[in-house]
Amino acid sequence: MSAIVDGILKFIEKNINPKIGIVLFGAALTGILLLKAEIVPASDLPKGTMTLLVLACCLGAWIMLAIGIMKGHEAYIAYDMRTKAKVKAESDQKAKDQNAIDNLPTLNDQELETLVFLLRRGQQRFSEHSKFVGGLRDKGMVRPTDTTFSVSQVVPAIWDRRDELLKRYGNVRTGREIPRSFL
Known part of the structure; x- marks a missing residue:
């Protein structure tokens, strides 16, 4: 059943302009109101005119409703895809x-x-001109920034534990072969 409804909605989307539904609905509703208010005498119109106006009004309303449902469904699908992508990115x-x-x-x-050395330095970002950074990058501890590949940063998971790590590795002596490019 949903395949039939999807087929009808796709047909409407490709072949019927939403403006047609609005014009059809508005014109038919105006005609009905003019006849009901007796501004236009019903006796001057051919028999069955009221029925045609009601059908045209219903058809126009159905077209607007179908297009509205279709657009709402498309918006929901786009929202759902963005949400799933965000959840996946966070999980990754x-x-x-x-x-x-x-x-x-x-x-x-x-x-x-x-x-x-990088943690003691106190700056999460640094210029990357060191052979020692490659191993840290391979182990996921540093990465290029999103804006440029010539600048790297200590990943937030490590940086957020900076104080803890500095206490744990406080006795590690630095400076033997730390490149001057970090300075």
């Missing part, structure tokens, strides 16, 4: 964040020194 980001946190124990000495 949570998985990436958890992956970055899970990878903390896998850092080698140079990667750990670089991460601690």
Whole structure:
């Protein structure tokens, strides 16, 4: 049954302009009101005119209703798709964040020194001219910013735990081979 209704709605959308429904409904309703108010005498019109006006009014109303339902359905589908995409993006980001946190124990000495240096520095964003950042990027701890690939940032999942991580890795000595490009 829904396939039939969808077919009818698609036919109306492609073949009938919504303005036709508005004009048909308005003209027929005006005719009915003129006849009911006896501004135009019913005796001057052919027999069955009132029936045709009522049918035209109903058809115009049906066209407007069908197009309204179709547009409402399209808006709902678009909203639903945006909502699902947003939920998926949030879920994907949570998985990436958890992956970055899970990878903390896998850092080698140079990667750990670089991460601690970035956290101590106090700026989430930095210019990326270091061979040590590649390992952090591979482990999901830093990423290019959305605006430019020449600037990177410590991912929020790590940055939000900055104080905790600095306490945990407070004894890590930095500066041996930290590149000057971070400074």
